[in-house]
Amino acid sequence: MPQNTLTPDYHFLEQVETTGPFQASACYQCRKCTNGCPVTFAMDIYPDAVIRLVILGQRQAVLGCETIWVCAACETCSTRCPNNVKIAELMDCLKEMAVQAGVPSPQPQILALHASFLKNVKRWGRVFETIFLPEYFLRSGELLRKWQTGTWRAEMRLSWQMTRKKRFPMFPKTIKGKNEVRKILARRKQK
């Protein structure tokens, strides 16, 4: 929560809304979004405050916060908002803005997960979990972390079970239109 005096910027919201409509300005601060959010415990700024900070144009604060990354996209907030503020969608928009602006994510592994996934889709047109999962663990440093914390054993055991139960296919399915897919995904500005 920002402690210092803040000076509102009345233009940031307009910028945000260009990919909307999120109707953030309609917010009357009832906090229903926050009160229904299942992951507030992992957030640094509660959803209602994110909206408020967007309204007040506090760009730095919202693009750099954990909240937008730990949001589970469960859409409970958007669904129950009495003002139809598209809160979950706004979170996505802020993530995308943060990535594009090069604001480092305080949850880099989450960004890495998304990036790995899209890379995988780009390669085959569909996700091939057999490759995507280990690739993510490597790229994100999660594997290293799991090694360091010792949780890798359980993870390995689960992977082995999955493999044994034939839930990891051997070969990817490539689609014919993968170039179309690549084109769609190519536009994303790479960090």
Next chain:
Amino acid sequence: MMDKPKHLSQKQIDYCMECGLCTGSCPISRELSKFSPRQMIKQVVLDPDGGLEKSREIWACLSCAACSERCPAEIDFPEFISTHRQEARKAGNFPQESHHGILQAVAGLQTRDLKQQRTQWAREAGVFGDTGEYFYFVGCLPFFDVTFRYMDLSPLESARSVLTLLNKMGIEPVISNHERCCGHDALWCGDHATFHKLAEWNLEVIKSSCAKTVLFSCPEGYVTFKKYYPKYFGKLPFEVLHLTEFLAHELSAAGLSFQPSSTAPITYHDPCRLGRLAGIYEAPRQLLKSLPNTDLVEMERNRQNALCCGTSAWMECSSYSKAIQMERMQEAVQTGAQTLITACPKCQIHLACAQGGADSDLKVIDLYTYLRQRLSDSGANGG
């Protein structure tokens, strides 16, 4: 002429000469022309069943005895009225009770075995006992104190003063929580049943206190004990004294000293019960005069001729009552006195009530309170 009713004595009607002195003396008749003692007697003489019992006027009499005081035939008109009121009540004719009959009801309740809080005031005001030579009969002051609080009056102040004076004189009187209303009002309201019950209680209470002398500050209690208790119960086993008599006799010996008063003159109002009904006129005057530097002036009508305070027995208070009270107050003002002293709590209440509507600076004060207020602090402490 028809036979007179059995319950009426010769003295009550037969000697009437129809001279009209009674009606001419009557303060009520002057305000309420249809009220005439003379005609009431005549009516009974002519037609004993003529409906006097059912008339409203039966209740209008103040029983102030201004009439009988002057009656050449010595007819006791108050007694006449009292007798007829008993009949009226039997006939279903009731008086207009003032203050919603609270005080009659209080008296009625005292005929029962009940818990009272009669002595609480006394515990704060002085020293008293359960047994002893002197019994101070307080009367209804504790009830008046509650009832007339709305008038900013505290009739109990009188009792407190009495106790202070007695204590200073070295007397620790009996004040009993079991005391009852003396029955005066019940008697004058024609309610003899209640009167009898109350009197029986009181006689029992006094007997158990071993008192030899019963002192009264209230003239009604005094006259009821002095005159009416013996009438119905025979000779009483104790002496009945009014405090004015007692104080007039004992005060100087007690060595109390009083402050000189301010120079303003005072005047004294004779209560009917103390004056005309009991014959005590001089004792209170003597007391007042014994105070240093006191200018006691008399109203035009004083002693036997004193004007009544306007109501009696908490009934039939009316515009006539008020007119009488205003007249009396006016008389007091005309003396140039600034203080009117009464020796009766009811006179005090009635005159104070009337004064609520008047524009005079006259102060109505009770005799005992006046005495206490003038006590020197340095005065001898009898205790």
Next chain:
Amino acid sequence: MTQTHSTPQSEKTGSITIIGSGIAGIQTALDIANSGFHVDLIDEKANVGGVMAQLDKTFPTNDCSSCMLGPKLAKLANHPNIDILAYTDVLGLEGEPGRFQLTVKKKARAVDPKRCVACNICAEKCPQRVSDPFNLNLNQRKAIYIPYPQAVPLVYTIDKEHCTYFTKGKCRVCEKVCKNKAVIFDQEDEIITLDTGALILAGGFEPFDARLKAEYGYGQWPNVITSLEYERMLSAAGPYQGHIQRLSDGQIPRRIAWVQCVGSRDSQIGNDYCSAVCCMSATKQAMITKEHDGEIDTSIFFIDMRAHGKGFDRFYERSKSENGVRYVRSLISRVIPNPEDDTLSISYVAPGHDPQEETVDLVVLSVGLCANTSSVKLAERLGVSLNEYGFCESDPLDIVATAKPGIYVCGAAQSPKDIPDAVQQGSSAAAQATALLADVRGSNVTAPTIHEERNIRGEEPSIGVFVCHCGINIAGVVDVEAVAGYAGNLPDVKYATDCMFACATDQLQEIKQAIKDHALNRVVVASCTPRTHEPLFRNTLREAGLNPYLFELANIREQDAWVHQAEPQIATHKAKELVRMSVSRARLLEPLFETSYTVVPEALVIGGGLAGLSAAHAFAEQGYKATLVERTAELGGNARTLYYTEDGAQPARYLQDLIQKVENQPLITVCRETQVVSITGSCGDFTATLSQKGQSQTISHGVVVVATGGQEHMPVEYLYGQHPGIITQKEFEKLLVSAPDKARQLKRIAMIQCVGSREPENLYCSRVCCTAAVKNSLKLKTIQPDAQISVLYRDIRTFGFRESHYSEARRQGVRFYRYALEQKPHVTHQDGELGVSVFDAHLQATVQLQADLVVLSAAIRPRPESRELAEAVRLPLDEDGFFMEAHPKLRPLDFAAPGYYLCGLAQGPKFASESIAQAGGAVSRAVTVLSQKEIVAEGMVSRVDAELCRACGECEKACCFEAINVKQGAAGRKQAIVTEALCTGCGVCNVACPTGAASLAHFKDEQINRMIENHSQLNSED
């Protein structure tokens, strides 16, 4: 009359139909019926009363709702000029304003209303239990029913959907047990056509269906209930006798949470309006809960506290400080049940705190007010347009007028509103409808029949006693014959008998006969409660030529048979005693005569602002002369600078038209630069002394309307007056209208709300400022779309449909910052630059704003002249200096003193449209007086015995109504004199009087004493 009517006078109908019989409809009906018109009051339901009958208490006085409604219902039921058409549907409307024909269907109740005496035996015996909609299905009633005991009309109805005879062709028990043969199974619907001059829609509202907000689990988890259900729960007459309990297990809840805005302020479900009453209603419920049981924790979860009505903020503050109600500014997202104990978990984040989880025993959903489905259908059929939410659309300034001439609307059918607003509007609609028909006033009313009265003076009491069986209601418990026999031996009783139904028409005839046959001069009926049946029996006496006050009821049903059902001996003994008490009192009853005064059919209106002008104009429209007194040289008051409203109306322009109409109206005398010096006399016959530029004159008038107005508070804070860029909201409005070019230059505006409102020294909400800020923001946005507008507020109180303007302002980018009273904003001024810093209570951070203009929403204050008038005329003011109405809930337009009415800002802050409606309403109330040739004072008034009166003045001190004063009397001396027109018969003077001179007729000391003496057998020997 200056109005020209399209129809010839003779063709108009002096009758008005009201559709909907909630409190708004009832008030409208009474006003109209009391001003010389016939009323048909229609309701689709079987009985009248609406939602108010279901409420337990009402805010902000916490008065018992049914206690307040009861007397109104009684008046309604006994009114000679009101036909109650309950259980009736409207089919169609033809004709034109002034002479409509309304076709209605009187649905068959299967009970003959003329025969039903509401003895309840049918319901007792009916085997079919049905969940009871009056109690929101929390309990059951029978298939033949009345919804609640005080129902009007007091007639049973068969619920054909559930009755086993109607559904399965079997049973007929009710028919069998009905001793009066009132059940008629083949009764048919009746279609009738009513001639009516005007129509008033008062269909009320429907509570929001909480199932639509499924996240709260209503209908799914037993301990989630709606506010209306909770209201029934609190009610002593409700399904749980007022015991607060969990529905799952009947246990007393320890913690209760209210969730606000369920179905209100919610675009998600299309209700983008505020229901206007729920904040106060929840506050009230929490307070009452605390009063029931102080151990219960009460928490209200809300968004903005909408305490915008008179006395509401004090009520809200009191609930916090005195009752310990907790308020949490956080809207609960969902309710989670705990399966082990049916408790409910809720989680929330309060400003500046971490997420909290709480477990409560009961969740009360404050459901919003929605358009009544059947009203919507009706409006469509009548061609009345509806707004997007289904409420009747009405003129933005003239809120009781629909677009269709001759059809008016009032109450919650127009918009969600609380009871006083509904009552005011009901009166206002009455004023407009009756103005339309003013020239046929009195053409369609029933004149009361006059019966010659026997003089009983000098007669000994001769009493007749009638002891009622009430079917088996009384006779099932009490030995009625024994009671009648006992009564026959009581003193002065000349005739005593028992009867099956004392109130049945044939029995009433027998009572009349007995009065004649036995030369009775007093009548005692031992049956049910006088509250419902005394008028009926009194009327019987009247018809038999006896003064109606010679009647006495002994209540041996409600207060005996029904409460001692298992103890017939005790009940019989008690019945005897009750009869003895009544007989003893009856012996002393005296005939009472009502006195009457001639009414001066003119009005005095004090104050020439919008309210006063509207009132004067409305009087003229009703055909009455009015004197309009204005202190200043110019008419118009505050409305002169009210250029536009949020919904596009233009009060200032409306005002100019109104002034013109008033000035051209021959029935109105306008006195400018005039003050009222004094008013003497009483209702119907006043004399006012006016002073015009030092010249004094007196006028006679029958009624007074006080409309002295209010004024904008001059701020003393936020550097007001120290910088040209700091102005008030009114000044800003003027700027927007008069200098739009200048306004266009304004890029950064900061508005500060509650300047001078809602502070300890002025603890009231000025009601209009939030809407004004929103309205002016939107206006500026149209002039300058790039303007950055910041509104600093404490609670946004755009109640009702005004909420949609608040939403619009947010959507248009107006920024709203909430501040707390403890952390008010600071306005700074440096080098010509204005700055505002505010601690944003939501973010818990300080926000620094720059401003080209700072706009202060200054409070509405009463005019100082109100105080002067109050002192001169002796009218009461409230703590804030506004005039105090007779009762904030049901008599918002009346003063306690009869003949005085109030409207406009003098009564409290309000919108222009509300002032106009109130003025109309005040006139409607006043016309109930003016339309009578004479005023009949109630016979049950205080009388003074001149002989006993010693003019002490205790009575005068005690009287709340200034009905008794010490004056020079006829006997030439001072005495207390009663102004009978003002006397309400409360008897306080009687108590205050030391001598017994003042006594209340019919409740004299001796009459009551006699009952006391006879209250128990013990005393008969005395």
Next chain:
Amino acid sequence: MKVSYYPGCSLEGTARDYAESILGICASLDIQLEEIPDWNCCGATAAHSIDHRASIELAGRTLNLATKLPNSDMLVPCPMCFNRLKTAAWALNQDFANRYAINLQGALPRIWDLANFFATEEMLQSTAKHIKKPLEGLKVVCYYGCMANRPPEITEATDFENPQALDRIMESLGATAIPWPYKTDCCGASQVLSRPDIVSRLVGKLYDMAQRVGAQAIVVSCQMCQANLDMHQEKIGADWKRNFSLPVYYFSELIGLAHNVTGVERWLRRHITDPFTLLKQLNLWNNP
């Protein structure tokens, strides 16, 4: 009956059990599934999180392929895919559709979330007809998750706070569906790889409530939910210091079980949390 079918990537991989059970029951109910030719990944969380345009266009491409099939209904077993396809269908019909480099090229079939498809009155009746072994005694809670319901203007769900589709299916199979408050609470699937701590908390809460209301198993219609609830149950149990032992069945598997479709054992064997013991206890599983 022939319908278009969009299986989605995970049904080709980790959710083979779900995929096979769908094929199994559709065959038994005579529903022909026509797979959309050359469909691509919907973009899932990753795309909508950091590449909004791609998220619409990826799904848009598949939608355009779907328009080419003649079927009026399209079944989407994966709620994530369902949600993304519905979102794209919505967005590409808005007035800002020109933001995207793709246009809808024909009339779309009705996009069905699988559970809702099987809960129509018609399907319930048809399902009931094929019951060989009613699931009597089985007490379950139905867990719907987020994506098939929210946001309702996209999913067009009406009972999104208290969905009934799975409950109805379960009741029609003879099982008892216990009402509970967490039907649509998030299990955190999108964070399972990146923030397993969050998932442990969210899923643990679901197990806890399921047991408190007396359920023996959880029924799902989402392979992400299934994986999330099934795969980590032991670990989450350790976090919560509880032994949950709640089998997590696909509704399709239970239909298959009640219909006695061959292959049920094969599907169930792919679960991590033991699905058999409970069924054996209830005499619903006789196979060795």
Next chain:
Amino acid sequence: MNPTEQPKILAFVCNWCAYAGADLAGVSRIQYPGNVRLIRVMCTGRVNHGFLLKAFLRGADGLLVSG
């Protein structure tokens, strides 16, 4: 007072509230002991001390003024 009897209660009640409340008790069939007698007044402001004292004098054991 006879100890075997129940105390006699006399109540002075306001027509508009407490009397209505007593009616409601009847309508709701709430059973209570039969030792209460009600005296209806239009307002409890009508009740003076005299009534109360007289009620005691006339054998009441308890009084209730409700309004």
